[in-house]
Amino acid sequence: MGLGLTSNMVLTLAVLSAVLLFAGTVWLWPRLARRGWRSVGGRVGLLLATQVTLFAAVGLAANQAFGFYASWADLFGQEKDQGVVVDHTPGGGPLEVVGTGRVPGAGGVRPRSGGRVQQVGIVGRTTRIATPAYVYLPPEYFQPRYRTRTFPAAVVLTGYPGTASALVEKLHYPRTALELARAGRARPMILVMLRPTVAPPRDTECVDIPGGPQTESFFARDLPEALRAHYRVTEKRGGLGIIGNSTGGYCALKIAMHHPDVYAAGAGLSAYYKAPIDATTGDLFQGDKELRNRADLWWCLRHEPAPDTSLLVTSSRSGESNHKDTLRFIERVKATGRTRISSIILESGGHNFNTWRREIPATLEWIGERLNGR
Structure with a gap:
């Protein structure tokens, strides 16, 4: 290093x-x-x-x-390694594997016993957004008796700025998923781990920015398409879920609410419920009032039909600034009578990795119960 x-x-x-x-x-x-x-x-x-x-x-x-910044260039907003090599030959595709390794800290030398984590580059077919990611494949994916089986998948997002590697090495998503499946507490699933900041250093808040990155379309359309083209991800309705913390949590809730036909469940760990406007986001909406409203989950709950999806929100009574908003969000969702809502409320815990590590096992169990596979 x-x-x-x-x-x-x-x-x-x-x-x-x-x-x-x-x-x-x-x-x-x-x-x-x-x-x-x-x-x-x-x-x-x-x-x-x-x-x-x-x-x-x-x-x-x-x-x-x-895991706020991955490199000196990332720290000073001068990233040089954010691009992804795109193969434009007939054999090229929207997702390319650039590296494969074991699940950190989980043991299991062979893929059939310990699964694998692949480092990939993804390029959106319609948005042309290019971003790196990590993909966790469970042991069952490599076992002969499951060779014709498709698997449910969950997209996992960091906060801002965040690094995708932190989801693997700091928050231990692959290891936790593997251990839960071994204990019979969660079904085997594929995890796709990346930053919501697909156009760094800008914080796009998963918005289709007029004249800018079409981030929401990337997650709603291009990413599921790329995953199904490369992996045995179920094509049945309800086969995809999305999880995130902080900014990623807001994105997960919003995308699940806006696209219930794509994502059957969305979990927001320490999420907020309205896109901020600050120096890192720039002008997200370019004067488009409808776009601004759609990025406000409170507005969506008041003015749009309740989506047929399942949501999970988390907070803590002491240490999280979103506690009151989270309780209010739960009540608003319950009042819709259609959208399903669950929550994890800790007694104490700040806006940090330690808190999210305490919430991730239950979150993976929850989302696994709501995804369809074959």
């Missing part, structure tokens, strides 16, 4: 630098106690250097824990 943003070596160097500078400041402070400009400059320099290295170490540790 070298000196990449997420490498342990970079974090170790930052921590070691902060410790050495702190020790050096304490040691040299008596010598710099004079009034001359050199002494004053030395004191300012040592304090500044210590503060910078301390903040750098804390920031790197937080990024390691929560």
Whole structure:
């Protein structure tokens, strides 16, 4: 991994630098106690250097824990590896596998016993959006007795900015799905893990932006089409679900509500219910009032027919800012009489990976019960 943003070596160097500078400041402070400009400059320099290295170490540790940015280029909004190689020959397709590995931390050397995680590139047939993703294939996918079977699938989205690899390595979606299936608590399913930010560094909020990325269409039309063309994903109605946390949670709920014919269930972990407008999103709607309304789930519940889909929302009584809104959303959905709503409400838990790891097992069980397979 070298000196990449997420490498342990970079974090170790930052921590070691902060410790050495702190020790050096304490040691040299008596010598710099004079009034001359050199002494004053030395004191300012040592304090500044210590503060910078301390903040750098804390920031790197937080990024390691929560997976906000994948690289230095990602951090500074200058990504160079966001593209996907598209094969335009007759044999090319909308989804290409670029790497395959074991499920981290789950054991099982062979695919038939431990499943596989594939790194893929996906290109939308109609939207031309290109994005990397990870695909978890359960052990049953490789077993001879299931060779003609199709599987339900769940799309899993990060927050913003997020990294797709964090869904595998930090939130442990593949390992959790495998362990639940081994314990008989959840059915085997395919997981497709990616960022909702398919046009980085812009936060598109899964909106079809006028003159910009058609993000909602990518998730509603292109992604399901690409998955079914490449994997044995069931084509029956109700075979797809969608899960997300934070921004991804908002996207999951919205896409499930807008496209119940495609997604039978949507789970929003620590979700919000209306697309924000800020420096990261830019002007999402370009003055289109209908588009703005459609991105507001409160408006949808009031003015549109209730969708025939199942929703799951999560929050905590202490630590999550969406708690009151989530309780209100539950009541609004219940009042429709058609859309089904479930919830996970923890006693305490902040807007972070640790909270979502506590909610993911029950979420995977819930969504597995609502998807059709063969």
